[in-house]
Each structure stands twice: as C-alpha cells, then as structure tokens.
Amino acid sequence: MAHILVIDDEFQIRQLVTRMLETDGHMVTTASNGAEGLRLFQQERPDLIITDLIMPELEGLEVINRIKKNNDNVPILAMSGGGHHCRRDVILHVSELFGAKAVLPKPFTRSELMQAIVVALS
C-alpha cells in the first residue's frame, strides 16, 4: 500500500479522497494549498501526489512544475473540475505536459479514482 499526499483547497474533497484511499488501505497526508503540499512532500517523501490544479496561493501546475524541475520522479495524479477562465480538459492536458502521470476530471466516482491511481503508480 502506498503513502499518498493529497493537495486540494476544498476541505470536503480532501476528506472524501482520504476516506476513499484509507478504505483501500493507503496512508494519506493532506495539504490545503500548493505551498503546504510542497513542504509536506519534502518532509514525508510520499509515493504518490494527488493534486488539484486550480487553487489559491500556489496552484497545482506550479506544484508539478517545481517538483519536476528538481528531477523528482514521484508520480503525480492531477485532478480538476475546471475554472472560470480555464477549461477542465485543457488544464488537465497541460498538467500532463508539465509532468503529471495521470489525470482525473472532477467529479469522479470511486472506481475512476482507483483506476487513475493504478495508472499513476504503474
């Protein structure tokens, strides 16, 4: 089972993903923004990062960018529901270009999350 860092500014989404992952036997750490996520990544070195893309302060694309610039090969699963000025499919595609190994459009079902994790960890 893996240690997974979940970064999302929505409390409910963090809680939901945590419960889904813990039910599946994974260990979960959560962060409510990109900056906190990067700090926890350095401290805990998780096996997988699941990050939202549109967040206040430091957004998910920047998180992916900084991690990949440091040549960290931790797999990243990017999730997004789109935003006012940003289309969901476009930002998810861009996150792949930045180095996300798998993408997950919101809203998702439990099985869709699990499938995306399998892809990210493969």
Added chain:
Amino acid sequence: MPGLHVTTEQRYSTLLQQVIFAPNLNAREEFLAEAFELGRGALSQDAIPPDELVAIHHNAILCFSQKNPDMKLCDVVDLLTLPLIEMSMAYGMSFREQLEKQYRALLDKRLQESHRLEAVGTLAAGIAHEFNNLLCSIIGFSELAFEGLSDEEPAKESIQQVLVASLRARDLVSTMLQLARKNSGLPSEEIDLISEINSVIKLVDVREKKLEINFSSGVPNAFITAKPGQIQQIILNLCINAADAMEHCGTIDINIESTTSDECLTGVGESAICITISDQGTGIPPEVQEQIFNPFFTTKEPGKGTGLGLSVVHRMVEDLGGRILVESRTTGGNNGTDFRIILPFVDKDKRGTSCQKKCSLYKAHNHGG
C-alpha cells in the same frame, strides 16, 4: 372581406370615371393620385390580392367603355393604366420591404439564439468549477455511504437514487460545457463511422433491454473528419430520443449510405454520407418540429429531459460541416421519425494527402506552443 372588396371596387371604378371626365389637368392628376392611393392601401392591407385588383381595373375600363362607346378604348386604357403601373411598383417595393423585414427577423432570431447559447456557455463555465467540486463530494460520499450499508438497510436504495441523480447532474454540466464551446480542444481526425456506430449500439443495448437496433450500411467503409467522441455523442443522443419516443420498446433502424441527392448535398459538398436513424414512435407534430433544436426545448416530463440533447447534436453536425434533416409522421398508422445526418465524406483517394497535410500542420502548431 367581401364588403370592403365591393366598396373598394365601386370606389375605384368611380375614380377612374372621374379621371376620364376631369374638367382639367389638375383635377385629373388628383383623381389619378386618389385611385393610386386607394389601390395601394387595399394592397398593403392585404384586403385585395394584386391579381384581383388588376381584374377590378379591367372591369372598370370595360364598364366605362360600354357606357361611353364614342370614346376610343385605347385612349381610355392609356390614361387609366398609370395608377395600375404605379400601384404595381409600390406593391413590389412593399413586397421587398416585407421580405427584408422577414429576413431581418430571421437573423435576429438566430442572433438571439446565439446570445442565449453564449449566456449558457458563460454560466456553465462560471459554475463548472464550483459545481464539479460539489458534485465530487455528493457522488463520492454517497458511494462511501452506499458501500457501508448492508443490503437490508432501507436507506441503501435512497442513497442509490442520490447517486443516480448526481451522475445525471455530472452529465448535464458536461453537456452544457460542450454546448458552450465549439471546439473540444482536440484535433479532428479521420473517424470510421461504422465502428463508431457499432460502439454506440453496444452502449444503448446495455441501457435498453427491450429495444432492438438494426444497423445496416450501404457502403463498405465510411470515413469522415471529426473530433473523437463527436459522432458517438450525436448517435447516442438520437438513439436515446428514439428510445424515449417508443417508450423504450421497439426497433431503431440505423442506416448509412453515400448520397448524391441535391437536397442532401446543399451546403455540404460534392460527396456526402447520410446516416438515417428511424424510430416507430409517436412522431413529432409540425409545430413542434420547428423548435426541437432550440436549447432547453423539451417535450419530456419535468426532470426527464434537459432540452439540450438535440441542440448539442445540431451544433455538432454544423461544426462538422454537415446538415440534419427531420421527417416525422404523426398520423396514418406509419408513425415515427427519421433523423438524417448528412456529413462530408472523406474521399478515399484524396485521403492520404489531406491527412498528411493535417498531421504536419498539427505538428507545426505543437512545436510552436
């Protein structure tokens, strides 16, 4: 309006007589002008059709010449034809004005529709992020609660209903976003219609147990240019509507064939492929047919339809450079509806070059970004 008709005829005849017997040139001009005004007024109010007015005019001349056999008929005709010519010209102009007005109204309607779509798009993009996050929680927590309950728990079925509804809400948000945007962001590619239709049939088969789908193709292969998923969505939407129209029991016929009919090819190109989806449902009355492609128009019960399915289909077909035609029968025992989608056909011989060109363009574009 026979009363008005007779009065106008009599008045017009009298005026024409007054023209002939006018004491001077000025009076004659006045009577001519009055006759012209009377005729023009009758025409513009649609009180008398133009051909009847011509008949009235001729009758007046005949009547006048019979009463006055000493006058030369050609002199009378020459004198009296003037108001008729002017009336015809005025009628022509007003007819043109009416046409222009109708054309402008049609344009306004299209503009209003596109504004409405734009508003839907702005609204959809604005709420999509928040809505998707909310739906994510609703779907996810419902699933967790569902899995945590034993089958005997009565709440389990209720939670399943929440799940079904929230998954429908997810589809709705996605449909609204699709409606709002013209391009899906993905590049167009060559799509094999036959395999796309077969994959949709499998999907519908899973959903609709009492429904039979007959698929036949008059061509060995059918390639068109589209974005991935576009064809599937068009066919799926039309199949769902067909199933609803037949109350989920009956046969849907899907047929594809190449077409050379002028009616089909208008605005599409030299060669086209026609996909026909037919049902034996209740049919669509003519007054409803005009509205079926309008966004939010639905005849389904509240909560059963969003009214977006056919407008999405219409928009997608237009994006693909094609046309959609509807033929429906509501009476006569042969009830049902045929939707015909005409799409530009990818010519097999020219395929290599056009595809190569597209691929190199796409590569160049990607290198730039």
